[in-house]
Amino acid sequence: MAQKPSIPKGTRDFNPAEVAKRNYIFDKIRTEFKKFGFQPIETPSFENSDTLMGKYGEEGDRLIFKILNSGDFLKKANSQAYETKDSLKITPSISEKALRYDLTVPFARYVVQHQNEIDFPFKRYQIQPVWRADRPQKGRFREFFQCDADVVGSKSKWQEVEFIQLYDAVFSALKLKEVSIKINNRKVLSGFAEVIGEKDKIIDFTIALDKLDKIGEEGVIQEMLTKGISENAIKRIQPIFNLKGNFTEKIAGIKEILRDSEIGKEGIKELEFVERAIAEIPLKTATLDLDVTLARGLNYYTGAIFEVSAPKNVKMGSIGGGGRYDDLTGIFGLKDMSGVGISFGLDRIYLVLEELNLFPEAVTHNTKALFINFGDQEALYALKAVNRLRAENIIAELFPDDTKMKKQMNYANKREIPFVILAGDKEIQAEEFTLKNMKSGEQQQVDFAELVKFLS
RNA sequence: GUGGUUGUAGCUCAGCUGGUUAGAGCGCCGGAUUGUGGUUCCGGAGGUCGCCGGUUCGAACCCGGUCUUCCACCCCA
Numbered sequence: 001m002a003q004k005p006s007i008p009k010g011t012r013d014f015n016p017a018e019v020a021k022r023n024y025i026f027d028k029i030r031t032e033f034k035k036f037g038f039q040p041i042e043t044p045s046f047e048n049s050d051t052l053m054g055k056y057g058e059e060g061d062r063l064i065f066k067i068l069n070s071g072d073f074l075k076k077a078n079s080q081a082y083e084t085k086d087s088l089k090i091t092p093s094i095s096e097k098a099l100r101y102d103l104t105v106p107f108a109r110y111v112v113q114h115q116n117e118i119d120f121p122f123k124r125y126q127i128q129p130v131w132r133a134d135r136p137q138k139g140r141f142r143e144f145f146q147c148d149a150d151v152v153g154s155k156s157k158w159q160e161v162e163f164i165q166l167y168d169a170v171f172s173a174l175k176l177k178e179v180s181i182k183i184n185n186r187k188v189l190s191g192f193a194e195v196i197g198e199k200d201k202i203i204d205f206t207i208a209l210d211k212l213d214k215i216g217e218e219g220v221i222q223e224m225l226t227k228g229i230s231e232n233a234i235k236r237i238q239p240i241f242n243l244k245g246n247f248t249e250k251i252a253g254i255k256e257i258l259r260d261s262e263i264g265k266e267g268i269k270e271l272e273f274v275e276r277a278i279a280e281i282p283l284k285t286a287t288l289d290l291d292v293t294l295a296r297g298l299n300y301y302t303g304a305i306f307e308v309s310a311p312k313n314v315k316m317g318s319i320g321g322g323g324r325y326d327d328l329t330g331i332f333g334l335k336d337m338s339g340v341g342i343s344f345g346l347d348r349i350y351l352v353l354e355e356l357n358l359f360p361e362a363v364t365h366n367t368k369a370l371f372i373n374f375g376d377q378e379a380l381y382a383l384k385a386v387n388r389l390r391a392e393n394i395i396a397e398l399f400p401d402d403t404k405m406k407k408q409m410n411y412a413n414k415r416e417i418p419f420v421i422l423a424g425d426k427e428i429q430a431e432e433f434t435l436k437n438m439k440s441g442e443q444q445q446v447d448f449a450e451l452v453k454f455l456s
Numbered sequence: 457g458u459g460g461u462u463g464u465a466g467c468u469c470a471g472c473u474g475g476u477u478a479g480a481g482c483g484c485c486g487g488a489u490u491g492u493g494g495u496u497c498c499g500g501a502g503g504u505c506g507c508c509g510g511u512u513c514g515a516a517c518c519c520g521g522u523c524u525u526c527c528a529c530c531c532c533a
Contacts, residue, residue, distance in 0.1 A: 102533090132533095134532075135457080136525085136526085408492090409494090420493080422492075
């Protein structure tokens, strides 16, 4: 070992069992995406920096992986920024490309660029990795997969209803219970800011509010005060810190507060619309919860905001999120294109399923039967059978080397291959096979037709 | 980006206030068992103690740096 190899911080290798489990999740998500009528697209792993920079806020810019220009990039570098060691300033002059940070902005770019070939409303899904230069933690990686479904070109609130149904469908398919789909509306948050006369501080206000379940009422108030929101203002919206009850009861609670805010009332109307529809078409396993403190989201959400939390007993951040953005494509020059979408965090869902032991046993098992290799003549006989089994869609393989049987059996055992097939002189003579069940240890001599029957 | 934390065999971990040749379990390889795996028994291989430097007669152990892990903040899937 000359040098211990390693992979970059926050990235991972996946072994066959892990890939199988990941694919299991991918399959379920993809199946539901298709069932709901979404169509797949893919975009490059890296984009022009201009496409990404400035779309996720200051924090986001910092977390975008920049790609160094090729060639003698220092020659073209901003020399003034180089002299003063100003990293922020020098970056655009030495890096023109950046790794995809999420799937929504590239999608917006895609829509604008291909607007003339797209039939609106356009429902697309996209399952690809994204990269963030974040400091890794549990459930937080520098390379991870997002599974997004979005609709652009429709303002209909039925889409919000559909996405909630889609969340429910996926988590039902994954047999993941007690998932909570939290919903809020940006207009309600705007209403709050308006009512307390701090409209220009809406970002600070919502960020502080979002931390309610983490730092508590006291903490939130403290943070709001330090952000310059007046004590009086805070008093006026204090009731929202203690909203109790079901969806309808919470709505009633904020109606009072937002009585004088047009935008706030609009938000309430939208929430009520969604709630009523879901009441008529009940969810299978997930629950829909109103959370007026939910402020997640990139600054482009304008209407509904979604966040999906894992079951309470699992310590994991959100496993999905989404919302409506009325003007996402506007930044790329296409006005009036409302979009709404959701995202599934594949890697986090994986950790949750793993922790709750929800992966089906069969996911990792592949090869059904292994033929023991007794030598060239026998191997040829075996390989012929392997070929015929494959034609029957049965996964079979021949052990490549003519080694000791113990070794070959051991291999089958470790790989958890359920059947081993032995074919030596006497089987070849009879044109049969000895089929051994590795679990029970039983074995019997059968012809090919019976072999197929046992292995299908 | 800020603060903390972790790193010893393939894996999980021992290793005393610094003191000769760094241990265990599991796994791996070989044999008992040349057409029968899982169990048992016997034997064996495998470690620049994350990396670089410093202190010391002497460093896995102390100090500094760096990388990595996990955690909190920030933010998020």
